Amino acid sequence: MSEFNNEIWFVGAEMSPLVKAGGLGDVMGSLPKVLLKAGMNVRVVIPYYKNIISKNFIDIKRVYPAGQVNFGEIPFEFGIKTGFAMGDIPLVLIEQNHFFNREDVYGSHGGVCAYKDNLWRYAMLAHGTAYAMRALGIPLVVHTHDWSGGIVPAVIRQAFGDKKVYINGPAEGIFNGKLSRSASAKGLRPAIAFTIHNLGYQGVYGIDDFYDIGLDFRYNSSAAYEHFGTFNSLKGGIKLSDIVTTVSPTYADEITAPEFGFGLDGELKNLRDDGRLKGILNGIDLDYWNPAVDRFISYNLNLKAGRYSLKDYGEWEKFKFNNKKALFSQISLPLKTGKNGKVLPLIGVVSRLTEEKGINEFLDALFNWNDFPFQVAILGSGKDYIERKANYLSEIFKDKVFTQTGKYDEALSHKIYAAADIFVMPSKFEPCGLSQMIAMRYGCVIAAGDTGGLHDTVSDIMDSGVKNPSGILIKHTNPDGIAWALNELYNRYISDGAEWRNLVVNSADKHFGWDDSAKVYESLYYDIIK
Numbered sequence: 001m002s003e004f005n006n007e008i009w010f011v012g013a014e015m016s017p018l019v020k021a022g023g024l025g026d027v028m029g030s031l032p033k034v035l036l037k038a039g040m041n042v043r044v045v046i047p048y049y050k051n052i053i054s055k056n057f058i059d060i061k062r063v064y065p066a067g068q069v070n071f072g073e074i075p076f077e078f079g080i081k082t083g084f085a086m087g088d089i090p091l092v093l094i095e096q097n098h099f100f101n102r103e104d105v106y107g108s109h110g111g112v113c114a115y116k117d118n119l120w121r122y123a124m125l126a127h128g129t130a131y132a133m134r135a136l137g138i139p140l141v142v143h144t145h146d147w148s149g150g151i152v153p154a155v156i157r158q159a160f161g162d163k164k165v166y167i168n169g170p171a172e173g174i175f176n177g178k179l180s181r182s183a184s185a186k187g188l189r190p191a192i193a194f195t196i197h198n199l200g201y202q203g204v205y206g207i208d209d210f211y212d213i214g215l216d217f218r219y220n221s222s223a224a225y226e227h228f229g230t231f232n233s234l235k236g237g238i239k240l241s242d243i244v245t246t247v248s249p250t251y252a253d254e255i256t257a258p259e260f261g262f263g264l265d266g267e268l269k270n271l272r273d274d275g276r277l278k279g280i281l282n283g284i285d286l287d288y289w290n291p292a293v294d295r296f297i298s299y300n301l302n303l304k305a306g307r308y309s310l311k312d313y314g315e316w317e318k319f320k321f322n323n324k325k326a327l328f329s330q331i332s333l334p335l336k337t338g339k340n341g342k343v344l345p346l347i348g349v350v351s352r353l354t355e356e357k358g359i360n361e362f363l364d365a366l367f368n369w370n371d372f373p374f375q376v377a378i379l380g381s382g383k384d385y386i387e388r389k390a391n392y393l394s395e396i397f398k399d400k401v402f403t404q405t406g407k408y409d410e411a412l413s414h415k416i417y418a419a420a421d422i423f424v425m426p427s428k429f430e431p432c433g434l435s436q437m438i439a440m441r442y443g444c445v446i447a448a449g450d451t452g453g454l455h456d457t458v459s460d461i462m463d464s465g466v467k468n469p470s471g472i473l474i475k476h477t478n479p480d481g482i483a484w485a486l487n488e489l490y491n492r493y494i495s496d497g498a499e500w501r502n503l504v505v506n507s508a509d510k511h512f513g514w515d516d517s518a519k520v521y522e523s524l525y526y527d528i529i530k
């Protein structure tokens, strides 16, 4: 019988604002914070990417003796450091310089040029986590994320056994340290929750690689990581966890069908039918993404954070205009006006530039538009051909389009959210999407693909049943479909009537925080230790 601490450990590859490549970082940074605020004992485990981690946000308190793991014949030493992130989030850092002291999280260009040894790197995160549990005490729950956290469930099972912890007696309050006297924790290993942030990335490697990451041979089976003759980290993570979640209700449905299931739809459908797959909408950190206090932007919103209505439009207009002026002076774009003397609408893009995001088709839509009535600010990195196409667009439309590709730029992303009138996200699939939530918080009207979390968060102006539209949902995210949506929004913007004004304030009035979803996670953690 193991000794347990009444803790929940989040394990993942990113944690904003320490280190972030995409939405996973946002969630690892914000959900633990909300749970801690609710009084729960939470810890976050991430690799110590010494070179890129934002040291301002870490306070290291203790260094533990080194551990060791053999990958094939090769022994690797690693260290454990504990402390706090952002002042009060308990943190465990897995230190292994060969694997983690690099320029990027997954590889350059937003991970498109992935490091060849990523499987080894994230196997190291898993072994480091199990080792940290031995040093610090075993948590009741481990919540691991995405393919990079997919090896964690196997390592925990081989380290502590298959027998899951359960609370013998009333469990309520246990994560707040309030276990009733009559209750005790029984079992060997923590309960394991696994979240799929994006099924498009599964960590697929040759099956031979399996033997090099310190796993028992029994996990080389279709009941774990083997998938049609390959090693599939995400599949093993799903198979070996006690509950699986994904990041929006619509995506939870979509991934049980072949079109969005990326070969795992059968597994996921079974899981859903068993009640072990849940779609829980992500939130954003409303304190961090707050136009009233955001330090990255030049002009803060002069309204109290809260509900907005049409009477607030004037301030939102000022907010947009002043931030647009500041952004344009930084990126050397002239402010252009259209037919009726109104400043042209600014379209913003902050995105990984991969096929799934639909930015390639968005660029085609603009190329076909001869003299389009917009200005555009694109920040993104990813596939070389999309980056080049985006840069070419800004060469052709020098005074209308600004493009910055190839690197992550937190400060510029805030400036674009604050300045843009229309935020474009024509994704082909989108598990949840955080950029549209952030953009809405900054008063952007959204043009988005009608899929996954975009479907769940953008209220469509074309749907007569929708009361407070915040944008437009694009059914066909090809260049024509995207051009149609942009045209619809342009017409509303330029006529400057109540319809546009309503779109802006409705959008800003949607608050996608964590409160509701954090409660759902909390009850799910209780469910898996009962």
Ligand code: ADP
Residues within 6 Å of the ligand: 021, 022, 023, 024, 026, 198, 350, 351, 352, 379, 380, 381, 407, 408, 409, 410, 413, 432, 433, 434, 435, 436, 438
């Ligand atoms: P995904 O996780 O698929 O990349 P999300 O919309 O869930 O998409 O999250 C994207 C997050 O990454 C947002 O916070 C967005 O602002 C940020 N982001 C994406 N690309 C960049 C970039 N080049 N520079 C700064 N932030 C970026």
